[in-house]
Amino acid sequence: MLIPTTEVTDMRHGKKPRVGPLARREAWEGRFFVAPWLIGFVVFTVAPMIASLYFAFSQYSVLTPPQWIGLSNFGNMFTDDRLFRVSLYNTAYYVVIAVPINLVVAFLMAMLLQVPVHGINVYRTLFYLPVITPAVANALTWTLLFSGDFGIVNAVLRAAGLPTVNWLFEPSITKLVFVIIGLWGTGGSAIIFLAGLQNVPHVLYEASSIDGAGVWQRFWRITFPMMTPVIFFNLVLGIIGTFQIFTGAYIVTAGGPANATLFYVLYLYNNAFKFFKMGYASALAWVLFVIILAFTILQFRLARRWVYYEAEK
Amino acid sequence: VVEKIVEKPVEKIVEKPVEKIVTQQVEKVVEKPVEKVVTATAPPPPKAITLKLWDYDSTGDDFWVQADKNFELYYGAKYPNVKIERTRAPWTGFTEKFLTSVAGGAKYDVIYGWGGWLPQFIENKVVKPLDELLAADKEVDLKDFYEAGKEVIDGKVYGLGWFLTPFFVWYNKKAVLAKGLSEPRELDKQAKWDYDAWYNFAKAMASEDKGIRTFGFDLTVTGYVGDMAVMSKNWGSSLWDEKFTKCTVNSDENVKLWEFFQKFYKERLAPLPTEGGFLNEQVGFANQRIMGCITGANYVRSAVQQKAPTNFDIGMAPMPKGPKSQAHMLYINSFYLSSKGDNPDAAWTFYKERSFSEAAAKIFLPIGAGRFPLRKSVKPQTQYAWEDTETYDKVRSLMVSYTPSPKEAQFTALYTPAWQEMINGKRPVKEILDQLASEATKLVTSR
Numbered sequence: 001m002l003i004p005t006t007e008v009t010d011m012r013h014g015k016k017p018r019v020g021p022l023a024r025r026e027a028w029e030g031r032f033f034v035a036p037w038l039i040g041f042v043v044f045t046v047a048p049m050i051a052s053l054y055f056a057f058s059q060y061s062v063l064t065p066p067q068w069i070g071l072s073n074f075g076n077m078f079t080d081d082r083l084f085r086v087s088l089y090n091t092a093y094y095v096v097i098a099v100p101i102n103l104v105v106a107f108l109m110a111m112l113l114q115v116p117v118h119g120i121n122v123y124r125t126l127f128y129l130p131v132i133t134p135a136v137a138n139a140l141t142w143t144l145l146f147s148g149d150f151g152i153v154n155a156v157l158r159a160a161g162l163p164t165v166n167w168l169f170e171p172s173i174t175k176l177v178f179v180i181i182g183l184w185g186t187g188g189s190a191i192i193f194l195a196g197l198q199n200v201p202h203v204l205y206e207a208s209s210i211d212g213a214g215v216w217q218r219f220w221r222i223t224f225p226m227m228t229p230v231i232f233f234n235l236v237l238g239i240i241g242t243f244q245i246f247t248g249a250y251i252v253t254a255g256g257p258a259n260a261t262l263f264y265v266l267y268l269y270n271n272a273f274k275f276f277k278m279g280y281a282s283a284l285a286w287v288l289f290v291i292i293l294a295f296t297i298l299q300f301r302l303a304r305r306w307v308y309y310e311a312e313k
Numbered sequence: 314v315v316e317k318i319v320e321k322p323v324e325k326i327v328e329k330p331v332e333k334i335v336t337q338q339v340e341k342v343v344e345k346p347v348e349k350v351v352t353a354t355a356p357p358p359p360k361a362i363t364l365k366l367w368d369y370d371s372t373g374d375d376f377w378v379q380a381d382k383n384f385e386l387y388y389g390a391k392y393p394n395v396k397i398e399r400t401r402a403p404w405t406g407f408t409e410k411f412l413t414s415v416a417g418g419a420k421y422d423v424i425y426g427w428g429g430w431l432p433q434f435i436e437n438k439v440v441k442p443l444d445e446l447l448a449a450d451k452e453v454d455l456k457d458f459y460e461a462g463k464e465v466i467d468g469k470v471y472g473l474g475w476f477l478t479p480f481f482v483w484y485n486k487k488a489v490l491a492k493g494l495s496e497p498r499e500l501d502k503q504a505k506w507d508y509d510a511w512y513n514f515a516k517a518m519a520s521e522d523k524g525i526r527t528f529g530f531d532l533t534v535t536g537y538v539g540d541m542a543v544m545s546k547n548w549g550s551s552l553w554d555e556k557f558t559k560c561t562v563n564s565d566e567n568v569k570l571w572e573f574f575q576k577f578y579k580e581r582l583a584p585l586p587t588e589g590g591f592l593n594e595q596v597g598f599a600n601q602r603i604m605g606c607i608t609g610a611n612y613v614r615s616a617v618q619q620k621a622p623t624n625f626d627i628g629m630a631p632m633p634k635g636p637k638s639q640a641h642m643l644y645i646n647s648f649y650l651s652s653k654g655d656n657p658d659a660a661w662t663f664y665k666e667r668s669f670s671e672a673a674a675k676i677f678l679p680i681g682a683g684r685f686p687l688r689k690s691v692k693p694q695t696q697y698a699w700e701d702t703e704t705y706d707k708v709r710s711l712m713v714s715y716t717p718s719p720k721e722a723q724f725t726a727l728y729t730p731a732w733q734e735m736i737n738g739k740r741p742v743k744e745i746l747d748q749l750a751s752e753a754t755k756l757v758t759s760r
Binding site: 276 | 408409412413416433438473491526584585587589595666722726729730733736737739
């Protein structure tokens with residue numbers, strides 16, 4: 001949005017802002033240009049959120065009018081719904097394992113992609129490609145790779161004389177398969193890390209080299225501290241994203257085997273669109289919103305202890 | 314099962330046979346005088362009407378696509394003032410798409426359907442019973458209809474199956490004979506085709522060569538609530554009490570039944586759900602990695618259309634006899650009438666033509682319909698050499714339809730993971746079924 005500079009300047013000096021015709025025009029233009037997004041946000045995000053808050057306290061099938069039932073949906077969820085607990089556990093398990101692994105892999109990938117070798121741009125593009133590949137196509141590909149009998153992964157194991165694994169039908173293993181599948185999309189985080197790495201001033205490395213710092217010291221004393229804001233950014237987005245894992249589980253396993261990959265949003269979706277319990281699904285959505293919000297606030301609090309912002313010093 | 318077929322459309326269909334078969338069907342139906350072919354002779358509605366049909370999307374199944382076109386030709390010739398406007402949806406997500414579409418304000422006159430979805434459609438008041446229409450229509454003689462072909466919920470008829478198919482046992486005849494075994498068909502004639510014989514068949518037919526497993530029998534069928542209900546009946550039990558107030562899936566008989574199936578998986582006689590299935594292109598029946606399966610005749614026509622008979626002969630037998638009976642699950646696909654449609658009269662006329670006219674039975678024969686016509690007065694048909702008409706006749710008296718529970722979608726969502734646990738064998742079957750029974754009962758009593 002365009003902000004009239006005169007207004008800012010005047011307010012800084014405690015005077016009543018004097019807004020000229022040009023500034024007023026710019027302000028209106030700003031509002032005009034931001035309006036499509038704002039309208040979209042209100043109509044497609046804010047309004048549904050408010051409606052879903054009402055539905056969360058209702059019995060609602062979408063096809064019949066909602067009936068107010070107070071806190072019943074939440075009561076059932078916390079006291080009587082085994083699958084709610086199962087889906088929450090599955091999701092938490094996935095978040096705890098997938099997020100750190102994704103961060104580490106993405107960081108390492110970014111460091112590799114920073115090495116000035118011939119054709120580096122091609123490598124960067126290739127690593128980013130999975131991020132823009134359609135999620136459904138990805139999911140189907142992974143299904144074929146991990147299929148029990150004719151999957152490529154088992155074919156390789158068989159060829160190597162190793163025992164095969166029921167990747168998608170062994171509950172303790174299937175969740176880990178999703179962690180592996182999750183790595184497929186680390187190119188997105190890697191690109192952000194790469195941008196961060198390229199912003200670390202070279203003068204710091206040069207100075208430290210002169211002082212006799214080795215590779216490891218340069219990494220821990222310079223690269224890592226300078227990258228903490230980017231790590232923090234990817235961590236926050238990573239946790240928000242992994243809490244909402246859906247497409248892969250919906251297509252590859254449909255929540256199976258034995259509910260091992262019944263992740264929270266998949267369970268929410270089932271309630272909303274398979275059972276048409278939209279009220280209950282709305283309640284589930286709000287609980288997830290609160291959980292993610294709590295985690296995000298917690299991360300921001302903890303960030304003060306480990307994230308280094310150069311500008312603040 | 315129709316649903317299984319449509320989820321995995323046959324891709325490798327030879328084009329020439331399609332043209333030949335389809336042309337023959339069109340010639341048979343369209344060239345004949347309409348009056349001689351059709352039983353329903355309602356006068357066409359007076360004004361131009363657009364009939365809105367929520368239909369199954371048969372894209373990828375050339376036989377089905379062509380049959381739909383042929384029916385439109387036939388119907389258009391008879392009712393020139395009625396334009397059929399189809400909205401098509403794939404089988405996966407069919408109900409989700411339909412119900413959200415209705416919630417969004419869309420209106421349909423006729424809806425394609427399957428019995429397992431009906432409770433949800435009724436609960437959301439999107440379909441209406443046919444009883445009044447059937448009683449008022451003098452052209453319809455309900456006594457002519459097979460009871461098993463009616464979809465009845467709470468005493469009301471909601472659907473009259475246009476596509477009926479009981480389940481049969483299909484096996485690789487060539488491989489069975491090569492092993493010197495008795496065919497299930499012959500065992501049945503000798504009244505020896507029971508569950509023990511079934512297990513022995515699977516065990517004898519399973520083999521492994523250099524790490525590549527050939528499975529004795531595919532048990533995909535056990536993953537479906539309706540099939541298990543009928544097999545439970547054959548073992549002297551049921552999944553629910555009569556009023557659907559208590560789930561009895563944990564009865565002693567059902568526990569024994571599940572333990573029986575568990576043996577197949579423990580001994581690797583049946584493929585895991587993620588390893589293949591009778592329709593699978595890598596590990597399936599047509600490519601001889603699975604020696605036997607249970608499904609409807611519609612599947613085997615797919616196998617035939619995949620050129621399977623060039624590889625082996627298909628054997629056909631009734632379901633094995635359980636300790637109590639030999640009932641056969643009858644799968645039905647029906648159309649339902651919308652409770653919110655704009656053209657109720659035209660919808661009913663279409664319904665009759667599409668569901669139980671002789672013309673429809675002939676037109677849809679290439680996709681497996683017509684073998685078990687809904688009306689007793691319409692002659693059953695066969696199309697392929699492997700079709701055992703004796704078995705068809707025997708099963709005709711054994712077929713039973715499945716009445717879904719009031720919360721079928723949710724019950725299925727509970728059943729599937731329990732079934733997967735049974736296959737994994739980490740918990741005792743009794744414990745799994747006790748939990749399933751408890752949660753399913755809660756489901757129907759808390760509505």
